Amino acid sequence: MDSQPIVIIGGGPAGIMAAERAADLKAPAVILLERNASLARKLGLTGKGRCNLTNEAPVEEFCRRFGTNGLFLRNAFSRFFSEDLMAFFEDRGLKLKKERQGRIFPSTDSSASITSILFSELKKLSVDVRLGRHVRKVKLDGGTKTVVFDDASSLECRLLIIATGGASYPQTGSTGDGFVWARELGHTVVPLKAGLVPLETREGFVKDLKGLTLKNISLIFTQGSRKLQTPVGELLFTHFGISGPLVLDHSVSVVDWLQNGHVGILLDLKPGLSPGELDKKLQSELRAAANADVGNYLRGLLPGRMTGVVAAQAGVDPVKKCHQVTLQERRRLSAALKGFSFTVHRARPMDEAMVTSGGVSLKEINPKTMESRIVPGLFFCGEVLDLAASSGGYNLQAAFSTGFVAGESAALNAKY
Numbered sequence: 001m002d003s004q005p006i007v008i009i010g011g012g013p014a015g016i017m018a019a020e021r022a023a024d025l026k027a028p029a030v031i032l033l034e035r036n037a038s039l040a041r042k043l044g045l046t047g048k049g050r051c052n053l054t055n056e057a058p059v060e061e062f063c064r065r066f067g068t069n070g071l072f073l074r075n076a077f078s079r080f081f082s083e084d085l086m087a088f089f090e091d092r093g094l095k096l097k098k099e100r101q102g103r104i105f106p107s108t109d110s111s112a113s114i115t116s117i118l119f120s121e122l123k124k125l126s127v128d129v130r131l132g133r134h135v136r137k138v139k140l141d142g143g144t145k146t147v148v149f150d151d152a153s154s155l156e157c158r159l160l161i162i163a164t165g166g167a168s169y170p171q172t173g174s175t176g177d178g179f180v181w182a183r184e185l186g187h188t189v190v191p192l193k194a195g196l197v198p199l200e201t202r203e204g205f206v207k208d209l210k211g212l213t214l215k216n217i218s219l220i221f222t223q224g225s226r227k228l229q230t231p232v233g234e235l236l237f238t239h240f241g242i243s244g245p246l247v248l249d250h251s252v253s254v255v256d257w258l259q260n261g262h263v264g265i266l267l268d269l270k271p272g273l274s275p276g277e278l279d280k281k282l283q284s285e286l287r288a289a290a291n292a293d294v295g296n297y298l299r300g301l302l303p304g305r306m307t308g309v310v311a312a313q314a315g316v317d318p319v320k321k322c323h324q325v326t327l328q329e330r331r332r333l334s335a336a337l338k339g340f341s342f343t344v345h346r347a348r349p350m351d352e353a354m355v356t357s358g359g360v361s362l363k364e365i366n367p368k369t370m371e372s373r374i375v376p377g378l379f380f381c382g383e384v385l386d387l388a389a390s391s392g393g394y395n396l397q398a399a400f401s402t403g404f405v406a407g408e409s410a411a412l413n414a415k416y
C-alpha cells in the first residue's frame with residue numbers, strides 16, 4: 001500500500017467532500033490545505049447565508065442547467081446526487097426544507113448548520129486539516145507533485161486534488177490560483193467570465209429605483225436579431241442597474257453578447273396579459289377612472305416608484321386626467337407596460353459574480369474519476385472546472401458531487 005498522503009488544496013465544499021470521501025474509504029492519510037484561517041468561507045455566504053444546498057430537480061434538469069458542459073456531470077451525479085447529499089446531512093441530524101422551484105435549504109435557515117456538520121465529519125474521519133496554508137505553486141517531477149507554500153516550505157505527494165474554486169468573490173479565498181497551476185501543468189483553461197453577475201444599465205433612472213424588487217415580471221434581452229426571453233421571475237433594481245434571480249440566471253448569455261456591444265432589455269411588467277388584453281384593460285379602466293390622474297391610476301397597476309418612469313417612457317403626463325388620455329397615449333402606455341425598455345452596457349466585475357464561468361477544460365478530465373488525462377494522479381473538482389450553472393443549488397451540488405468522485409478515485413488509486 002502507498003504510504004504517501006492524498007493532498008487536497010482548497011477547503012470549500014468540493015475539497016471538503018473529497019477529503020471526507022477519501023478518508024471514509026480508509027485512504028492512508030488525507031491532508032486538506034486551506035489558505036484561510038477557517039474552512040468554507042464562500043459556503044458560509046451561499047443563499048444569502050441560508051445555503052441553497054441543492055435542488056430536487058431530476059438529473060436531466062441538473063445537466064441542462066450546466067449548458068453544453070452538463071453531460072460531463074452525469075457520471076458524478078450517478079455516484080453522488082442530490083438525494084445522497086440530502087441524506088448525508090439528514091443522517092447527521094439536520095432537517096432540510098424545500099422552497100420555490102425545488103430549492104433545498106437547511107430548515108435552520110443558516111449555512112452554519114451545513115458547515116458545522118462538514119467540520120465535525122472531517123474531525124470524525126481524522127482528516128489532517130491544515131489552515132492558513134497558502135499554496136503558491138504546484139511542481140511536477142515524474143509522478144511526484146510538490147506543493148510549494150508561501151513560506152517556501154513544501155509537501156510532496158503522488159495524489160493531488162485541486163479544489164481551489166473559481167475567481168469570483170476573491171475575499172473568500174478563491175482567487176483563481178488553480179487556473180494558473182492547471183495551465184502550468186499543461187492543461188487548457190477555458191477563458192474565465194463572470195457567471196451569475198449583476199448588470200449595469202446606461203439609464204440613470206435606476207438609481208431612483210434602487211432597492212425596488214419587481215415580482216412576476218419577465219424580460220427580453222435583445223441584440224440585433226438576437227432575442228432571449230426569460231420566464232416570469234424576480235428583478236431587483238440597484239444603484240448601478242439590475243440584479244435578482246432572473247437577471248443573474250441569464251447573465252452568462254448577456255455577458256457573451258456584451259462583447260459585441262450593448263444589450264437591450266424589454267421589461268414586461270404584465271406578462272400574464274397579451275398586448276391586446278392589456279390594451280382592453282387600460283381602455284375600460286381609464287374610462288372608469290375618468291377624473292383621476294394617470295399617475296394615480298398607474299399606482300394601482302404598478303409599484304409606486306415605477307409609475308413616473310413608465311409614464312415618462314410612454315410620453316404621458318402623469319397629472320393628466322384619465323379621460324383625457326388619447327388613443328395614441330393609451331397605446332404607448334400599453335407598449336411601455338409590456339416592453340419597458342432600457343440598455344445594459346456592461347456586467348459588474350468578476351469579483352461580484354456568484355460563479356466563474358470557464359475553467360479547466362473538461363476535455364482533459366476523465367468524468368468517471370475527475371483525474372487529469374494529462375497528469376496521472378492529479379484530480380480537479382468543483383468550480384475550478386469549466387462548470388457553471390444558474391442559481392438554484394446546482395453549483396453546490398456539482399462541487400459536492402465532483403468532490404466525492406475525486407476523493408473516491410484518489411483513495412482507490414492510493415491503495416494500489
Ligand SMILES: Cc1cc2nc3c(=O)[nH]c(=O)nc-3n(C[C@H](O)[C@H](O)[C@H](O)COP(=O)(O)OP(=O)(O)OC[C@H]3O[C@@H](n4cnc5c(N)ncnc54)[C@H](O)[C@@H]3O)c2cc1C
Pocket residue numbers: 009010011012013014015033034035036039040041042043045046047048051052053054133134135136163164165166168169172173174175176177178353354355381382383384392393394395396397399
Ligand atoms: C455570494 C454567493 C452565494 C452563492 N450561493 C449559492 C447557493 O445558494 N447555492 C449554490 O449552489 N451555489 C451558490 N454559490 C456558488 C457556490 O458557492 C460555489 O459554486 C461553490 O462554493 C464552489 O465550491 P468549490 O469548493 O469548488 O470552491 P470554493 O467554495 O470557492 O472553495 C475553494 C477554497 O479553496 C481555497 N483556496 C483557493 N486558493 C488556494 C490556495 N492557493 N491555497 C490554499 N487554499 C486555496 C479557498 O480559500 C476556498 O476556501 C454562491 C456563490 C456566492 C459567491
